Amino acid sequence: MNETTTYTGFWQESPRPGILGWLLTTDHKRIGIMYLGCIISMFIIGAVLGLALRLELIAPGPTIMGPQTYNATFTVHGIIMIFMFLIPSIPAAFGNLLLPLHIGARDVSFPKLNLLSWYCYMAGLVLVIFAMFGGGGVPDTGWTFYVPFSTQTTTNVNLAAFAAFMLGFSSILTGINFVTTVHRLRCEGMKWGRLPLFVWTLYATAWIQVLATPMIGITLVLVILERTFGAGLFDAARGGDPILFQHLFWIYSHPAVYIMILPGMGVVSEMIPTFARKPLFGYWAMALSSLAIAFAGSLVWAHHMYASGMSDLAVLVFSFLTFIVAIPSAIKVFNWISTLHKGSIELAPPMLFALAFIFNFAIGGLGGLALGAAASDIHLHDTTFVVGHFHYVMFGGGGFALFGAMHYWLPKFTGRMYNHKVAAIGWALLFVGFNITYMAMQAVGIMGMPRRYYDYLPEFHTLNLVATIGSWMLAAGLIVMFVNLWQGLRKGAPIGKNPWGGATLEWAIPSPPPLDNFGPEDPVVTKGPYEFKGVVADEY
Amino acid sequence: MNSLANPTAQAVDNVLIYIFGVSLLLLLGITVATIYLVVKYRRSKYPEPTSDCHGNMWLEAIWTILPTLIVLTMFWYGWTNYTGLREVPDDALEITATARMWSWQFEYPDGRRANKLYVPVNKPIKVHLKSTDVLHSFFAPAFRVKRDAVPGIDTYVWFEATQPGSYDIFCAEYCGVGHADMTTSIEALAEAEYATWSQPQQPSTEPRGLTVLNELGCTGCHSLDGSEGIAPSLFELSGQQRKISVDGKLSEVTIDVEYLRRAIREPNAELVEGYDPMMPSYDDATLSDEDLQAVIDYLLGKVAEAESVQINANELLENNGCIGCHSTDGSESIAPTFKGIAEREVTIIRDGQEMTLKVDVDYLRRALLKPNEELVKGFPGIMPAADYLSDDEIEAIIQHLLKQ
Amino acid sequence: MSEHTHEPVPYRTFILIWVALLVLTAITIAVSRVDLGALNIWVALGVASIKSSLVIFVFMHLRQESKLFKIGLMVMLSILAIFIGLTFFDVLYR
Amino acid sequence: MSIEHRDDTGDRFGMWLFLYTEVILFSGLFILYAVSLANYPEQFSQASHKLNIYFGTVNTLVLLTSSLTIALAVSAIQMGRIKQTLILCWITVGLAIVFLINKYFEWSAEIGHGIYPGSEQLAEMGAGITVFFNLYYFTAGLHGLHVLIGATLIGVVAVMTAKGKVTSDRYVLLENSALYWHLVDLVWIFLFPLYYLIL
Ligand code: HEA
Ligand code: HEA
Ligand code: CUA
Ligand SMILES: [Cu+2]
Numbered sequence A: 001m002n003e004t005t006t007y008t009g010f011w012q013e014s015p016r017p018g019i020l021g022w023l024l025t026t027d028h029k030r031i032g033i034m035y036l037g038c039i040i041s042m043f044i045i046g047a048v049l050g051l052a053l054r055l056e057l058i059a060p061g062p063t064i065m066g067p068q069t070y071n072a073t074f075t076v077h078g079i080i081m082i083f084m085f086l087i088p089s090i091p092a093a094f095g096n097l098l099l100p101l102h103i104g105a106r107d108v109s110f111p112k113l114n115l116l117s118w119y120c121y122m123a124g125l126v127l128v129i130f131a132m133f134g135g136g137g138v139p140d141t142g143w144t145f146y147v148p149f150s151t152q153t154t155t156n157v158n159l160a161a162f163a164a165f166m167l168g169f170s171s172i173l174t175g176i177n178f179v180t181t182v183h184r185l186r187c188e189g190m191k192w193g194r195l196p197l198f199v200w201t202l203y204a205t206a207w208i209q210v211l212a213t214p215m216i217g218i219t220l221v222l223v224i225l226e227r228t229f230g231a232g233l234f235d236a237a238r239g240g241d242p243i244l245f246q247h248l249f250w251i252y253s254h255p256a257v258y259i260m261i262l263p264g265m266g267v268v269s270e271m272i273p274t275f276a277r278k279p280l281f282g283y284w285a286m287a288l289s290s291l292a293i294a295f296a297g298s299l300v301w302a303h304h305m306y307a308s309g310m311s312d313l314a315v316l317v318f319s320f321l322t323f324i325v326a327i328p329s330a331i332k333v334f335n336w337i338s339t340l341h342k343g344s345i346e347l348a349p350p351m352l353f354a355l356a357f358i359f360n361f362a363i364g365g366l367g368g369l370a371l372g373a374a375a376s377d378i379h380l381h382d383t384t385f386v387v388g389h390f391h392y393v394m395f396g397g398g399g400f401a402l403f404g405a406m407h408y409w410l411p412k413f414t415g416r417m418y419n420h421k422v423a424a425i426g427w428a429l430l431f432v433g434f435n436i437t438y439m440a441m442q443a444v445g446i447m448g449m450p451r452r453y454y455d456y457l458p459e460f461h462t463l464n465l466v467a468t469i470g471s472w473m474l475a476a477g478l479i480v481m482f483v484n485l486w487q488g489l490r491k492g493a494p495i496g497k498n499p500w501g502g503a504t505l506e507w508a509i510p511s512p513p514p515l516d517n518f519g520p521e522d523p524v525v526t527k528g529p530y531e532f533k534g535v536v537a538d539e540y
Numbered sequence B: 001m002n003s004l005a006n007p008t009a010q011a012v013d014n015v016l017i018y019i020f021g022v023s024l025l026l027l028l029g030i031t032v033a034t035i036y037l038v039v040k041y042r043r044s045k046y047p048e049p050t051s052d053c054h055g056n057m058w059l060e061a062i063w064t065i066l067p068t069l070i071v072l073t074m075f076w077y078g079w080t081n082y083t084g085l086r087e088v089p090d091d092a093l094e095i096t097a098t099a100r101m102w103s104w105q106f107e108y109p110d111g112r113r114a115n116k117l118y119v120p121v122n123k124p125i126k127v128h129l130k131s132t133d134v135l136h137s138f139f140a141p142a143f144r145v146k147r148d149a150v151p152g153i154d155t156y157v158w159f160e161a162t163q164p165g166s167y168d169i170f171c172a173e174y175c176g177v178g179h180a181d182m183t184t185s186i187e188a189l190a191e192a193e194y195a196t197w198s199q200p201q202q203p204s205t206e207p208r209g210l211t212v213l214n215e216l217g218c219t220g221c222h223s224l225d226g227s228e229g230i231a232p233s234l235f236e237l238s239g240q241q242r243k244i245s246v247d248g249k250l251s252e253v254t255i256d257v258e259y260l261r262r263a264i265r266e267p268n269a270e271l272v273e274g275y276d277p278m279m280p281s282y283d284d285a286t287l288s289d290e291d292l293q294a295v296i297d298y299l300l301g302k303v304a305e306a307e308s309v310q311i312n313a314n315e316l317l318e319n320n321g322c323i324g325c326h327s328t329d330g331s332e333s334i335a336p337t338f339k340g341i342a343e344r345e346v347t348i349i350r351d352g353q354e355m356t357l358k359v360d361v362d363y364l365r366r367a368l369l370k371p372n373e374e375l376v377k378g379f380p381g382i383m384p385a386a387d388y389l390s391d392d393e394i395e396a397i398i399q400h401l402l403k404q
Numbered sequence C: 001m002s003e004h005t006h007e008p009v010p011y012r013t014f015i016l017i018w019v020a021l022l023v024l025t026a027i028t029i030a031v032s033r034v035d036l037g038a039l040n041i042w043v044a045l046g047v048a049s050i051k052s053s054l055v056i057f058v059f060m061h062l063r064q065e066s067k068l069f070k071i072g073l074m075v076m077l078s079i080l081a082i083f084i085g086l087t088f089f090d091v092l093y094r
Numbered sequence D: 001m002s003i004e005h006r007d008d009t010g011d012r013f014g015m016w017l018f019l020y021t022e023v024i025l026f027s028g029l030f031i032l033y034a035v036s037l038a039n040y041p042e043q044f045s046q047a048s049h050k051l052n053i054y055f056g057t058v059n060t061l062v063l064l065t066s067s068l069t070i071a072l073a074v075s076a077i078q079m080g081r082i083k084q085t086l087i088l089c090w091i092t093v094g095l096a097i098v099f100l101i102n103k104y105f106e107w108s109a110e111i112g113h114g115i116y117p118g119s120e121q122l123a124e125m126g127a128g129i130t131v132f133f134n135l136y137y138f139t140a141g142l143h144g145l146h147v148l149i150g151a152t153l154i155g156v157v158a159v160m161t162a163k164g165k166v167t168s169d170r171y172v173l174l175e176n177s178a179l180y181w182h183l184v185d186l187v188w189i190f191l192f193p194l195y196y197l198i199l
Helices: A018-023 A028-056 A067-102 A111-133 A157-184 A197-229 A242-276 A283-299 A312-340 A349-372 A374-380 A384-414 A420-447 A458-491 B007-040 B057-086 B191-198 B208-215 B257-265 B289-300 B303-308 B313-319 B361-369 B391-402 C011-032 C039-059 C067-091 D008-039 D041-050 D053-078 D082-112 D120-124 D127-162 D172-196
Strands: B093-100 B103-107 B117-120 B124-131 B136-140 B145-149 B155-160 B165-171 B184-189 B241-246 B249-254 B345-350 B353-358 B374-376
Touching: A018 A028, A028 A067, A028 A111, A028 A458, A067 A111, A067 A157, A067 A197, A067 A242, A067 A384, A111 A157, A157 A197, A157 D008, A197 A242, A197 A283, A197 C067, A197 D008, A197 D127, A242 A283, A242 A312, A242 A349, A242 A384, A242 C067, A242 D008, A283 A312, A283 C067, A312 A349, A312 A374, A312 B007, A312 B057, A312 C067, A349 A374, A349 A384, A349 A420, A349 B007, A349 B057, A374 B007, A374 B057, A374 B145, A384 A420, A384 A458, A420 A458, B007 B057, B007 B155, B093 B117, B093 B136, B093 B145, B103 B117, B117 B124, B117 B191, B124 B136, B124 B145, B136 B155, B145 B155, B184 B191, B208 B289, B257 B289, B313 B391, B361 B374, B361 B391, C011 C039, C011 D053, C011 D172, C039 D053, C039 D172, C067 D008, D008 D041, D008 D127, D008 D172, D041 D127, D053 D082, D053 D172, D082 D127, D082 D172, D120 D127, D127 D172
Parallel strands: B093 B124, B117 B184
Antiparallel strands: B093 B103, B124 B155, B136 B145, B136 B165, B165 B184, B241 B249, B345 B353, B345 B374
16 A cells, blocks of 8 residues: 555544534445444443342342343343344444445445434444433333233333334345445446455345334234233233234244344355455355355244144244254355465464354254254253354354454454454463353253243252353453453554455455545456455564 | 153154264265365465366256255155154043143142143043243143143143153243243152152041032132122121022012022022122033032031131242243242232322322232232233132232231 | 336336226126135136235336346245134134 | 445335345234134124224325325326426325324324223223234224324435435335335235224
């Protein structure tokens, strides 16, 4: 990079100066950065609550909190982690930062809508804060809002449900934007077969956001209406059906887990070729399996309900469909591993996260198979095994992918590099601590400890203690990682255009990117996203 | 997880072992392959990749078909064993479990109730699940069975204990503050012990009429001791005068056999003044003529026996879930403790106003029957009204509490 | 015209469609007064589907849009059908 | 980057995507309807008879006609007939208001009879009927909200047209509001037979 001294990038260039330049911006990169800031803050709040949960479970009986506090804590932990952290994480933050760059566009299709979606997200955030501190009591329904409990409890469920509604709306707007952008704004030469995998997964995710999210909207509105009018739509005594609520809830919330994991898979599919300097193995299989996951993932929601009292025929059908979703995931895992074959592998920090992703996701996903089988789920349902399963896929998968993305792309957007050694230490602590924590949770779940229990029988003590200790190691790893990133990205050594030797479009423009992304000329693409011949990594 | 050779546990364990086994192999394979490749093709050894292979149709086909076959076996095995959890052997003993915030009550075919699930060994047990408020879930880890109790919908589980012992029951569906405390146990008893347990404790000496009154739930509304509630007491009826209204016209009758017969067969034709027409009518399908006679005889003649009704207040507190929220040892989490309640001064909130009262019989009766009208300060208004208990039972509980 | 717009639809077409919609409305009401048992609901839904196709294809110009729009609509409708259909595996067989 | 970038097809596609989400939003209520109808066929038909079919029919006509006028408005602006466009838009808004007034009278009458979510009278009519009316109120209420939003949208676009911000070669805003309005009509096309016409 020649103009290092004068070059400023999108951080400084802006039609409006100062804070308004951010709050009123329609630039996808600035909106992405604002999302990222909020998401990481929410993650830290949620994670501290998670740590508190583990601390309570360090020994049987109330240790640091009573039952009501515990229930409120896991509810808020769950709502934050799902609706405010993981669902928007990669799509809204890195999707916004990268989607236009990846397809050679100057922005998304609807920049103003994009900003509106960030404001919806903020509104949801503020509402949750009101729900927590606004009197009436912190919501205590669990993130699942199951009726009839959620229509009876006296806590601030209405506000929390409305907050989730707003967050859903924000997610829908992002989805609409991304689908349209991918269809309409690909630059010249950017054929479907040349889209980076990250774009494919964002595209598949965006369809889920568009087609599934409204269902949670109407479901939560119904909960609010039930609470206000007492209509009894889910009350069996008045002709309603409480199990129907669960259908409506999971029709969204199962596809939502693929909103959480698909973009992560996309991130990993970017990093593995780059650090193996080899084209992604089975490009079309990878692209189509993303769509397959999105589609098949919409058919399996009732696997959360085998023990709910629904019909046995439904158990048969949904168990079958659940196993079908596992197949495209398996295809992805095998293709990632084959990409390594005969490559030239560098274990840079993002690659460490990518490899950890594969391992964690495999454990979580294979655990999902035990949950998908009808007989074994009857035992495992609503035990801490399920809690272990979803932390493996959501944190070990989605979370690790996000951290990987931060290590991989943030230098691009700040123009500075963090310390690689410290990053590796943070990663190791995180990886080991993570596995100790959640492996122990899975084990105690197999023994039969139910979830959402603040107190438990003595025979579950040892493993819970192990899990709690693991969570401290995890926390230490996270702190090391965040501090290192923060310092590196602000004060680290300046980097050139392409620190990793990546072949997608963003690596061909200066770091940080200029406000108009590609300068005056629109880019023209002539080769696939993983053709590394002739691409050289900059020294930094 | 005690490893038990009971049928439901075996059905589930087979599947668990199969799936976990295959998964472990897959995980091992994936991990070893990754580590091997990462080490072998490290950049320090291979500065440039030695292939730029874009993929391979055959490999893609293999790792589409192979996983498909694997998951299909898992699915099928999981499903067939699941049917084993759903098909109840014909000779099962049927017990009804009622879940409520936050306790379990088990009711046996003979009407006996308990708060632990006593079962004989080597006998299939079918447990019908009911809920009176929110979702709960019956979870017995040792038998690997679990099913939600859903208000208004009938669900069930079945299991068979093959060895005597005590096995945990958890509530596995989140149901509020007391969720983690909603635990009890299955007490599997050897046949002989179970036989003794299921003997009626006191051989019935009570008159037939009284039995019928209890069985049909009359005592749910009517007291037998003179205390008036939602329905007139049935205490010492013989010869009493009653003000009744027929089609809105008031008149007075003296209680006799005929009056009682009409009052039971067609209760709403003649209403006792001051009461609502809420009593169901009992035709001869539910109440045979003989039993009706027995009831009337009992009501008119053997009044004195009413006092012999024995109620064990301690059992009532346990079986009705009071102990699920109220402790007897002075600890307080969800609800005020019963310990020392008799000498207590309570601060209550009624209609938004705070006031302090001394605990007495009337206060306790209000607290039991209309718990949410006067809330003890600092506690949520979550206590269900105990109005399904008979007046006698209420009275017994109050007396018992005052002795605490 | 340019790539952004398409040919205007003549007023006459719209008015004809409107008349068709009114006729179909009359038909549904008429049919609904005849007892066909469980068939009633299906007839009502059938007529409603015809009416909505008219609205979608003509009033909403779907006819003139590219394939993408049509595929999108199909995807949405099949997902909808799946949501409703699979729910009935539970509700009808409980 | 915020250099003006024009892509009307993209804008319409975005609108269609938004309409999909609206359909799914309503479909939550339609699933509840379908399941309850399967459970309580007789009660649903009884309850349906309690609804006033005249209100329903008149509103159907009103909405179909408004759908026509807004469709005509799009053709009008394509042909550059601004004046006609404005008139057609305002007729549409007027019809929307008629719809809402009609709804107001219909609901007042029913609420006057003690039929509304959570009312005691409704509870006494038994499980199936209660469900029917709850669903009816929620669905029609949500639909009414959409009528309100759609009418506002069209009003705003009409004002913009009058000011020359929506023109004969730049009218995607009008097209998109029209699309939204047609959706409102579509939902009613299903709502009407499902709630008013079950025998
Ligand atoms: C990111 C989120 C995420 C992801 C990706 C998944 C993925 C999967 N989940 Fe998970 N799940 C959750 C988040 C997620 N889940 C959450 C949050 C809950 C609990 C919600 C609550 O109740 O609060 C839950 C609960 C849950 C249940 C209900 C448990 C219960 O409550 O009883 C079930 C049951 O079927 C299930 C199954 C699956 C399956 C089969 C997959 C599959 O997609 C997994 C596919 C992956 C693999 C199969 C592994 C990788 C492949 C290989 C290693 C190759 C070899 C594989 C083969 C040969 C098959 N999940
Ligand atoms: C993405 C999703 C996500 C993530 C990342 C986590 C992270 C964690 N969760 Fe989470 N969890 C959920 C989603 C998630 N959780 C959901 C959906 C539920 C279900 C809720 C319900 O039942 O309704 C749940 C429930 C749940 C339970 C079960 C409650 C119960 O059923 O009884 C437990 C118990 O241990 C737990 C623990 C933890 C822990 C220890 C972490 C840890 O990973 C957190 C460790 C991290 C830290 C402690 C942060 C340390 C870092 C800092 C302090 C930052 C410092 C920063 C700088 C200096 C810059 N969680
Ligand atoms: Cu009852 Cu949990
Ligand atoms: Cu799921």
